[in-house]
Amino acid sequence: MLQISMVPGCLCGRIRREGPSGLSVSAQSRRSGATCPECQQRSTIIHGYYHRRPLDLPLIGRHVRLDLRVRRYACQNANCRRQTFGERLPMLIAPSAQRTKRLAKAQARIGVALGGAAGSRLAAKIAMPVSGDTVLRLIRQMPQPVLPPATVIGIDDWAMKKRLRYGTIIVDLERHCPIDLLPDRTAGTVTDWLRQRPEIEIVARDRSTEYRRGITTGAANAVQVADRWHLLSNMRQMVERWTAGAHARLRSLPPLQSVETSGKGRTKAFPRTRSDATSAADSRGRRMAQYEDIRRRYLAGETLMAMTRSTGLARATVRKFAHAESFPERSARAPRRSIIDPYLPMLEARLAEGCENGLRLWREARDQGFPGTPKQIRRWLQDRRTGLSKFTTHRNGDHARPQQAPQPPSLRSPQQLAWMIVKAPETRSVDEVDVIRRIGQDRDAIVLIHLVRRFVDLVRRVGTKARDAGPVFDTWLLEAKTCGVRAMETFAAGLEQDRSAVNAALQTGWSNAQTEGQVTKLKLFKRSMYGRGNLDLLRRRFLMAS
Ligand SMILES: [Zn+2]
Incomplete structure (x- = not known):
């Protein structure tokens, strides 16, 4: 037994x-x-x-x-x-x-996974009652795991408090586990950490200059690899800056509708009510004033940061206004699906026969199953009448609708355009293909889209045909540096400064994708401590849980 x-x-x-x-x-x-x-x-x-x-x-x-x-x-x-x-x-x-050692170990394990308060709550439910403070004390008493030395690491920053304080996370890329959290993201801290670990051969990092300096001084012999995800992300940001600046110009280009998308459904939203239109005009006036103010100060040399502080606008808004060559109009709202849509053919047909009586049209539609009110039919009819309706003359008299800004045909937002440009062409939807064709009438857009396409292909094909990536990249860089589109030229100049790391990224398989994944996990830990846990405790929990 x-x-x-x-x-x-x-x-x-x-x-x-x-x-x-x-x-x-x-x-x-x-x-x-x-x-x-x-x-x-x-x-x-x-x-x-x-x-x-x-x-x-x-x-x-x-x-x-x-x-x-x-x-x-x-x-x-x-x-x-x-x-x-x-x-x-x-x-x-x-x-x-x-408490016995085995109970302390079990409670510490719960604490590592859940943190103090949540750990205490769970422990009470499973008959191991313990206070939150004791859980934290037990975590601190647990021996730290001893990790084997790493030779290939990924290094990235993470926000302790977004925009205010950042730390550094270091991940063993071969074993897929985090090995350390550092209290800041300065070159000095990274240098010190690397000096104690001469065995490190390859470091994958984002494109920040701090990390570049830190690694260069701390591990001079290690190969630096610029992270591919960040390369693409930086490029998308560059494209977004360009689309934001050129948006007004692109928007004035006529749409080139392909056969599939033209002529179905309503092409514009229902007309707005008078009060809606008034408030929209007011809001446009305010934005226009803000835009002119920011633009003037930007051209006079004021920094974005100073303008953000003095105006109280969001940083992204200030940046958008500062870089826009002309006032960035809000895009017209695309028509949403409406319950009236299925009855449009019937209504159009009746209208063509000369029936402009809203109530009668509503009754006929209702008999076919239309669930809406007569008002919806009248709003649809409003723009299509040949004569004035008796309601309109009676109620509106000589009041004109407030003058709306002359709206060029809508164009997707700069962010959406940037995504579309970076996206692989075969994954674009029919609408997106139309948009790309429309902005393709612009000379700069053609140059930019073409260069972006080639760079994305170069970054994505790593591992399959990477051997000739070096010369292909050199050719690309030469063209990009002199392409005539300022945003692209600046981006290319930045890549050139970081050339060896970019080349390494294009020719080796290492990337920081898993480091980003570990940052996501780290955020979960941070938030489970309600953002109040100090770095030492967070570091322990995070490393022990991995
Ligand atoms: Zn004795």
Whole structure:
């Protein structure tokens, strides 16, 4: 028969109920005799007994308190300072601890996964009650895992407090696990960390100059790899800056509708009510004033940061206004699906026959199942009347609708355009193909789209045909630097400064994708501590959980 000692190193006695949901297990050490902690001499003379009542792992869903009968021995060494000493149970419990080692370990594990407060709540439910503070203390007492030395690492920043404080995360790319969190993202910190680890051969990083400097001084012999995801991300940001600046110009280009999308459904939204139109005109006026103010100050040399502070506008808005050559109109709202859509053919047909009576049209539509009100039919009819309706003349009289800004045909936002341009052409939808064709009437757009396409292909094909990536990249760089589109030229100049790392990115398979994944996981940990845990605790929890 398999015999497992319930309490290691002890003989167990009676089990009694303790309170409504607890058990008490009495136990005593199997060994007779112990070593004096002071003089290390063995003694078997029992001086007396005392009881310790530590908490232990739960049993059949009940919390357990051990009732340990501990022997007190008399020290037989006449020269020893101690006369008596209690026996130790090193397998079970630390001296004067309130809980057994195995319970402390279980509670610390819960804490690593959940944090203090949530860990405490869960522990109470599974019969290991413990306070949140104790959970945190137990986490700190756990030994740190010893990690084997890494040779290929990824390095990236993460926000402790977004826009205010950032730290650095370091990931072992071969073993797919984080190995350290650093308190900031300065070159000095990275240098110090790398100097202690000369075994590192390859470092994947984003394109920040701080990391570049830190790695260059800290690990001069390591190969630096610019992260491919960041290369594409930086490029998308560059495209977005360009689309934001050129949006007004692109918007004035006529749409080139392909056969598939033309002539179905409504082409514009229903006309707005008078109060809607008035407030829209007001809001446009305010934006226009803000735009002119920002633009003037930007051209006079004021920094974006200073303007953000003094105007109270969002940074993104200030940047958009500053870089836009002309006022960025809000794009016209595209017509949404409406319950009137299925009845449009019938309504159009009746209108063509000369029926302009809204109520009659509504009745006919209703008889075919139209669930809406006569008002919806009248709004649709409003623009299509040949004569004035009696309601219109009566109510509006000579009030004209407020003058709306002359709206060029809508164009997707700069962000959406940037995504479309960067996207692989075969994944573009029919609408997106139309948009690309429309902006393709612009000379700069053609140049930019073409260069972007080639760069994306170069970055994406890593691993399959990477051998000739070097020369292909050089050719691309040469063209991009002199293409005549300012945003692209600046981007290319930045790549040239970081040329060896970009080349390494195009020719080796290493990337920081998993580092980004670890940052996501780190954020989960950070937030589970309500953003208040200090770095030391966060670091412990994060590394131990991985
Ligand atoms: Zn002694």
